[in-house]
Amino acid sequence: xxxxxxxxxxxxxxxxxxxxxxxxxxxxxxxxxxxxxxxxxxxxxxxxxxxxxxxxxxxxxxxxxxxxxxxxxxxxxxxxxxxxxxxxxxxxxxxxxxxxxxxxxxxxxxxxxxxxxxxxxxxxxxxxxxxxxxxxxxxxxxxxxxxxxxxxxxxxxxxxxxxxxxxxxxxxxxxxxxxxxxxxxxxxxxxxxxxxxxxxxxxxxxxxxxxxxxxxxxxxxxxxxxxxxxxxxxxxxxxxxxxxxxxxxxxxxxxxxxxxxxxxxxxxxxxxxxxxxxxxxxxxxxxxxxxxxxxxxxxxxxxxxxxxxxxxxxxxxxxxxxxxxxxxxxxxxxxxxxxxxxxxxxxxxxxxxxxxxxxxxxxxxxxxxxxxxxxxxxxxxxxxxxxxxxxxxxxxxxxxxxxxxxxxxxxxxxxxxxxxxxxxxxxxxxxxxxxxxxxxxxxxxxxxxxxxxxxxxxxxxxxxxxxxxxxxxxxxxxxxxxxxxxxxxxxxxxxxxxxxxxxxxxxxxxxxxxxxxxxxxxxxxxxxxxxxxxxxxxxxxxxxxxxxxxxxxxxxxxxxxxxxxxxxxxxxxxxxxxxxxxxxxxxxxxxxxxxxxxxxxxxxxxxxxxxxxxxxxxxxxxxxxxxxxxxxxxxxxxxxxxxxxxxxxxxxxxxxxxxxxxxxxxxxxxxxxxxxxxxxxxxxxxxxxxxxxxxxxxxxxxxxxxxxxxxxxxxxxxxxxxxx
Amino acid sequence: xxxxxxxxxxxxxxxxxxxxxxxxxxxxxxxxxxxxxxxxxxxxxxxxxxxxxxxxxxxxxxxxxxxxxxxxxxxxxxxxxxxxxxxxxxxxxxxxxx
Numbered sequence: 001x002x003x004x005x006x007x008x009x010x011x012x013x014x015x016x017x018x019x020x021x022x023x024x025x026x027x028x029x030x031x032x033x034x035x036x037x038x039x040x041x042x043x044x045x046x047x048x049x050x051x052x053x054x055x056x057x058x059x060x061x062x063x064x065x066x067x068x069x070x071x072x073x074x075x076x077x078x079x080x081x082x083x084x085x086x087x088x089x090x091x092x093x094x095x096x097x098x099x100x101x102x103x104x105x106x107x108x109x110x111x112x113x114x115x116x117x118x119x120x121x122x123x124x125x126x127x128x129x130x131x132x133x134x135x136x137x138x139x140x141x142x143x144x145x146x147x148x149x150x151x152x153x154x155x156x157x158x159x160x161x162x163x164x165x166x167x168x169x170x171x172x173x174x175x176x177x178x179x180x181x182x183x184x185x186x187x188x189x190x191x192x193x194x195x196x197x198x199x200x201x202x203x204x205x206x207x208x209x210x211x212x213x214x215x216x217x218x219x220x221x222x223x224x225x226x227x228x229x230x231x232x233x234x235x236x237x238x239x240x241x242x243x244x245x246x247x248x249x250x251x252x253x254x255x256x257x258x259x260x261x262x263x264x265x266x267x268x269x270x271x272x273x274x275x276x277x278x279x280x281x282x283x284x285x286x287x288x289x290x291x292x293x294x295x296x297x298x299x300x301x302x303x304x305x306x307x308x309x310x311x312x313x314x315x316x317x318x319x320x321x322x323x324x325x326x327x328x329x330x331x332x333x334x335x336x337x338x339x340x341x342x343x344x345x346x347x348x349x350x351x352x353x354x355x356x357x358x359x360x361x362x363x364x365x366x367x368x369x370x371x372x373x374x375x376x377x378x379x380x381x382x383x384x385x386x387x388x389x390x391x392x393x394x395x396x397x398x399x400x401x402x403x404x405x406x407x408x409x410x411x412x413x414x415x416x417x418x419x420x421x422x423x424x425x426x427x428x429x430x431x432x433x434x435x436x437x438x439x440x441x442x443x444x445x446x447x448x449x450x451x452x453x454x455x456x457x458x459x460x461x462x463x464x465x466x467x468x469x470x471x472x473x474x475x476x477x478x479x480x481x482x483x484x485x486x487x488x489x490x491x492x493x494x495x496x497x498x499x500x501x502x503x504x505x506x507x508x509x510x511x512x513x514x515x516x517x518x519x520x521x522x523x524x525x526x527x528x529x530x531x532x533x534x535x536x537x538x539x540x541x542x543x544x545x546x547x548x549x550x551x552x553x554x555x556x557x558x559x560x561x562x563x564x565x566x567x568x569x570x571x572x573x574x575x576x577x578x579x580x581x582x583x584x585x586x587x588x589x590x591x592x593x594x595x596x597x598x599x600x601x602x603x604x605x606x607x608x609x610x611x612x613x614x615x616x617x618x619x620x621x622x623x624x625x626x627x628x629x630x631x632x633x634x635x636x637x638x639x640x641x642x643x644x645x646x647x648x649x650x651x652x653x654x655x656x657x658x659x660x661x662x663x664x665x666x667x668x669x670x671x672x673x674x675x676x677x678x679x680x681x682x683x684x685x686x687x688x689x690x691x692x693x694x695x696x697x698x699x700x701x702x703x704x705x706x707x708x709x710x711x712x713x714x715x716x717x718x719x720x721x722x723x724x
Numbered sequence: 725x726x727x728x729x730x731x732x733x734x735x736x737x738x739x740x741x742x743x744x745x746x747x748x749x750x751x752x753x754x755x756x757x758x759x760x761x762x763x764x765x766x767x768x769x770x771x772x773x774x775x776x777x778x779x780x781x782x783x784x785x786x787x788x789x790x791x792x793x794x795x796x797x798x799x800x801x802x803x804x805x806x807x808x809x810x811x812x813x814x815x816x817x818x819x820x821x822x
Contacts, residue, residue: 155760158753162821 029111035156036112039149040119105164112157116177120146120184128190136198139191140219143181150177182227192235195220199236200243206278207247218282225284237287241294244275248298256303260313262326268299269329292336301337308347315347319386327390345400348383352401355379356408360415373422377445380405406452414651416459419449424466427482428475439481447488454698456493457665458658467501471508493695507537659703666699666707671717679721682708731758732771733786735779740771747789752821776819781812785820792822 123142130138154161154173161173171179185191199220202212224232248271255264272295279288300307307330308315318327334340359375383401391397409415423446434442453459470476483505490498666689673688674680680688685708686701693699711717731748733741749755757766766772774782784805791803805813 152760155756158756158821159819 029107032108032156033111033115036115036149036153037119039152040145105160105168108157108160109164109170112153112173113176113180116153116180117184120180124185124188124191127185128188135194136213136216136220139185139195140216140223142185143219143223146177146181150174153177178227182231186224186227186231186235196235196239200239203240203278204243204247207274214281221282221284229284229286232284237284237290240287241290244291245294245298248295249302252299252303256306261307261310261315261318261330262313262323264303264307265326265329265333268295268333271295271299272333296333296336300333300340304334304337304340304343308343315344316351319348319351319383322382322386324386324389327386328392331391331394341394341396345396348397349400349404352379352383352404353407356404357411360408360412369418369421370425372418373446373449376405376409376449380445380448402452405449406454409449409452410454413455413655416453416455417462417651417654419446419453420459420462420466422446423463423485424470427470427477427485429477436480439478440484443481443485443488446485447492450489451492455658456497456695457661457697458655460497460696461654461658461661464501464504467504471504497696504537511537662697662699662703663707665693665696666704667711669693670704670707670711674718728770730770733782734771734773735777735782736775737779739779739782741782741786743786743789747786747793750789750792750822751785754820777816778812781809781816784809784813785816785822788822 123146127135127138127142151174154177157173164170165172170176186195199217202217206212221232221236224236251271252268255267259267272292275291275295276288279285279291283291315327315330317323318330330344331341334344356379359372359379380401387393387397387401412418426442426446450456450459467482470482476482486498486501486505489501669689669692670685673685673692677688682705686704689704690699690701708718712719729745730742731745731754733743733748733754735741745758749758754772757772760767777785788803791801794801795803
């Protein structure tokens with residue numbers, strides 16, 4: 001710094017009084033004390049803020065001088081380059097000032113405490129003296145006044161708040177005021193109990209349906225909160241929760257004895273909403289969780305099992321009667337308590353499984369597969385709707401529903417066959433005249449059931465058979481629907497699953513083309529002769545049960561092949577033939593022949609054949625005649641008896657075939673896995689195979705074991721690790 | 725300018741400065757004086773006497789109030805303080821809590 005500037009720098013003496021006189025402190029305190037009294041007596045308008053402020057400022061601001069001195073000395077010391085003097089001087093002065101500072105500040109602070117305390121004691125007396133209902137009002141009024149006064153005092157003493165308090169780590173003025181209020185008013189013996197009781201009594205009155213002064217309640221509760229969350233919790237919240245718990249425990253007992261499940265839930269919901277509303281109106285928002293917990297615990301959790309299993313009105317009845325509202329209410333309430341939903345789910349699962357098992361094991365139902373599947377779909381629809389409307393589409397319930405279905409559908413080993421029959425029925429006639437969207441819906445539902453099946457390959461087997469019959473007898477309602485279903489199966493189970501089914505369609509197409517080619521070339525030669533239908537089928541793609549022999553009589557009139565049966569028409573002499581003769585001549589297996597004859601001879605009004613005696617079934621000793629008639633306009637449509645359910649031996653046969661088919665699949669899976677893993681222990685192989693084949697069927701571990709053994713033994717595909 | 729929007733600051737020598745309330749409120753102390761509930765004498769008369777602040781300093785302070793408002797609104801200019809005023813200004817600032 002240049003010497004020029006140094007000369008210009010002047011320091012003037014302080015104009016302020018530097019007061020070290022204790023009397024002065026005394027005097028200034030008197031002024032402030034007077035002011036505080038005036039404030040409490042609502043007489044503040046005569047006071048000058050500036051005066052009060054500067055007085056306490058002078059009382060405290062000695063510190064400022066020390067700061068200023070410090071800066072001055074720094075500056076001077078820098079200018080004079082005389083550091084030793086500076087340090088010594090500064091230290092001495094500062095200590096002196098600090099002493100003064102603390103003495104005065106201390107005085108001011110303790111004076112403030114004692115003055116406020118004495119005022120609050122008076123207030124406490126007047127509150128205690130208030131009678132009955134006026135108690136809360138008085139308390140509220142005094143609290144408002146105190147708050148106002150406190151704010152004014154804080155404003156006046158702002159300087160102390162800013163300098164003295166932080167440096168000595170004391171409670172700031174505002175907080176001090178609140179603490180004093182707490183200790184002198186709220187926590188005095190007489191007021192504390194009375195306040196708690198009054199508040200709880202009011203809440204109880206409101207629960208009883210009376211109207212209470214909510215504004216007042218809010219103010220008082222707000223006061224407790226302002227005094228610190230611990231005050232609120234200790235003085236109000238805890239006893240409040242205890243009392244509430246008692247109340248609701250009693251009430252839930254009362255209700256559960258007198259109401260049915262639906263009504264009880266309604267009441268519980270109403271109580272819960274009331275409590276939430278109460279919290280919103282005059283309690284701390286943080287109490288909401290606590291009080292709702294109390295209600296949930298007492299009203300719902302403790303009665304949960306009883307509610308769910310209540311006779312005539314419990315969960316099962318709600319499910320049966322489609323009570324969406326009640327179910328929704330139950331869901332919403334139970335969701336709040338731990339294990340609530342699980343208990344609903346468990347009961348629902350048990351109920352579903354019971355219903356399902358009842359359905360699938362009911363002998364009557366099993367006679368009509370279409371009806372059976374339709375019932376399954378109805379149950380599924382019903383519960384889907386419940387879950388959708390009442391249970392908020394909760395994943396947990398959907399899973400429960402799915403697992404229940406999976407459980408009971410697979411209880412019945414014929415489910416795959418029935419589902420296939422259902423599809424067969426729908427595609428033959430059920431979907432006639434139905435719009436495309438509806439067809440899709442039906443097919444989607446079927447797919448849903450299909451997903452539950454464990455033995456998908458059995459379904460495939462049956463489906464293939466039924467599809468073959470539909471295709472060969474041209475009974476399918478819509479090819480689009482057929483293809484769409486196959487597409488769905490494909491997305492569900494992959495290309496493998498449907499490749500053969502698709503092959504069947506290709507065959508049909510090729511055969512049609514061939515036939516058309518044949519008629520185009522030969523049509524004029526045939527003239528009026530009977531039409532011939534031939535289908536060329538790829539071995540492997542089609543069901544393989546059709547290798548029955550069939551001797552075609554030379555005098556064939558009409559021939560219609562399907563993979564399996566021949567609709568048999570014949571010039572029979574007037575004498576007729578016995579059943580045995582027919583059988584010998586055609587060498588058609590008994591069951592097929594009987595069915596064909598039945599459709600030819602027994603359908604009313606369409607008898608191409610006549611038999612004796614007239615009866616519904618074909619007996620071995622029947623004689624069969626050709627029913628002679630001729631008409632150019634009359635077209636006889638011969639319906640074969642609809643693909644019936646399989647009889648018991650056929651079923652066994654199919655099952656056996658399925659088992660046979662599974663063997664190579666299991667072997668293939670094992671080899672695939674072993675190629676990837678090289679070495680694997682037995683349990684893991686079984687697990688992996690099960691996992692791989694899950695989409696098609698559930699392999700039996702014993703079978704897997706046998707397959708592994710055969711792979712080790714015959715083909716030397718695998719070998720045991722020698723060390724073991 | 726309306727009467728309600730201004731406030732009168734009086735120095736130790738009796739000089740009166742009439743300034744915007746907004747500007748005066750830059751000082752926490754003055755803000756408290758004017759907004760404290762219960763009606764102190766200052767609030768009612770709308771004037772504040774500072775027996776400890778000289779005219780020169782108070783003038784500087786008023787200038788500072790306006791400068792501070794400008795500065796807060798994004799206009800960055802220098803606020804020049806004469807060296808001989810520094811000390812007293814500091815004390816006044818401490819007092820006024822600006």
